[in-house]
Amino acid sequence: MKSKTTTRYAILGLLSIQPMSGYDMKQFVDMAFKHFWSESYGRLYPTLRQLETEGLLKSRVYRQRGRPDRRVHTITDKGRRELTEWLEQPASLPRVRSDLLLKLFFGHNVPVPSSIEQIRRQREVLETVLKTLQSYRPAVDEGGLSGDQRMFFLLTIRNGELVNKARIKWCDEAIKILSKHVSSNEETPS
Amino acid sequence: MKSKTTTRYAILGLLSIQPMSGYDMKQFVDMAFKHFWSESYGRLYPTLRQLETEGLLKSRVYRQRGRPDRRVHTITDKGRRELTEWLEQPASLPRVRSDLLLKLFFGHNVPVPSSIEQIRRQREVLETVLKTLQSYRPAVDEGGLSGDQRMFFLLTIRNGELVNKARIKWCDEAIKILSKHVSSNEETPS
DNA sequence: CGTGTCATGTAATCAGTTACATGATTCA
DNA sequence: TGAATCATGTAACTGATTACATGACACG
Incomplete structure (x- = not known):
């Protein structure tokens, strides 16, 4: 029973540009998507693990000197297929709360x-x-x-x-x- | 431990215009607020009961012929005070998801x-x-x-x-x- | 010496929707 | 006869944020 949240596709989309860590994604979304999207670590990290178990991405940990380890994620072919499938689905109207x-x-x-x-x-x-x-x-x-x-x-x-x-x-x-x-x-x- | 959700104030605001049932509110929001707000019954009805126990509104059931009972809510002075207090607080930016x-x-x-x-x-x-x-x-x-x-x-x-x-x-x-x-x-x- | 950045992750909480149950009446 | 409207309400679920924990280093 996997729910297909938009966070999944946001992640896959970002990885379709280049390999990234969860931290990178958060930075990127807060900058480039600020006016139309947001993601929190609380959703990002668990979803990343979930996508990995589904085989839509793979990850590798890089050790750094004087900094925490970095887990860098790469999209798989299966991930790309699932992404393009979603991209073809009709988009909904923007949800606004003012x-x-x-x-x-x-x-x-x-x-x-x-x-x-x-x-x-x-x-x-x-x-x-x-x-x-x-x-x-x-x-x-x-x-x-x-x-x-x-x-x-x-x-x-x-x-x-x-x-x-x-x-x-x-x-x-x-x-x-x-x-x-x-x-x-x-x-x-x- | 009462969380001050915006639904509370949406309800109080609507009642500041005229007494209404939960059903009325839903209709109204779906029409007039459609482009900037939404409420579901799942939040409306429980919040109405909550606001009543807090004394911010009172309600009365009206029996109808051939139709379900209607519970009509009226805002209290306390409710009005809480509403205006909220109205004076700075509004946030519209939240958008596209x-x-x-x-x-x-x-x-x-x-x-x-x-x-x-x-x-x-x-x-x-x-x-x-x-x-x-x-x-x-x-x-x-x-x-x-x-x-x-x-x-x-x-x-x-x-x-x-x-x-x-x-x-x-x-x-x-x-x-x-x-x-x-x-x-x-x-x-x- | 305190604050900020880098970095991952979990737990608790809050916010919000959907589905369901009930049941009479109206309308096509 | 089957769908839509009126009307209230709950339970289950999904969606999303916040707070916290950890810890080395850089900057002022």
Whole structure:
């Protein structure tokens, strides 16, 4: 009874690029996939062991001087087959959870400036996210990636750019609308 | 040891609009919050009982002819206080999981037209999501909502519009880039 | 001398979905 | 007659994070 979690395929996908340790994967996901995916050690390591017993990858431990051992994983042919099979399956819609929108929807319970402040804070964070994302571009262009891999990487970055720009634009619109609402209520106080 | 899940506040927020049954909440969330939140009965009903024992809401069962009993919940003052307290806390960034972008990133394992097809399929779904979202606008304008509630509702819809339009725009860009890539490889076959 | 990085892993917990049970009524 | 809607609820499960343990070394 093996459940086919997406973590399995994230791992196999990463190994289809190059051999890696669990630690490497975590670093990579936290950087390159930050705007659309995440993995924790708590899922990564057990899943790696599981994939090895299934024969989808093999691993070897490398001893290092002054550093902990490194277990480097390599994808097998069987692993590649299972990966491409998954890649051909239709993708689902992105799953989104936004407590900001939840809070905004219930904004009638709180002074309007409080909602404005929420959005303003979020806008700031989104701005830094966007900048971080854009800072990867040169590295991707120069880094020793194959032509295809470069293209796919840039496409995911582009997705983050467009979506985050849309979010920021929404913040600006929302702040404007809410601010008008505040000042129009100042003109006619109770 | 009570964990303060967001489901708690989603429930309290809904009850701050009007008294509701668990079933009502599910309907409402599936409609109005679809693009940024979800709740299942499996979490809704137990959390409702929990909130009642904590005194944040009270409930009454209404018998109906030919239909199951309805348990209607009303928020208490204590509930309102806890809700507004949460509303003032800074919101986090939206959590996103997109297996489409994951698959695209690993696209080098699969023929490029397969990736194009993935994006084309997703584009179609996004288009219907967007249309559904926009179809709510008139109902929100006419529906018997207070001025504030109407504004907050429209703001969340607007968010869905902008973000989904950005996603669709990205699909178009990505399809174009990948298609060019395919035809340029046709010109110089191996 | 304390903090951070490298590195793997487990246990506990939290978060969230799915499947099932019940049962009357409405609609095609 | 069979499916869909209304309505509540539980049990089982999957999915995912957090906290902790270990330990050498580098950096300020």
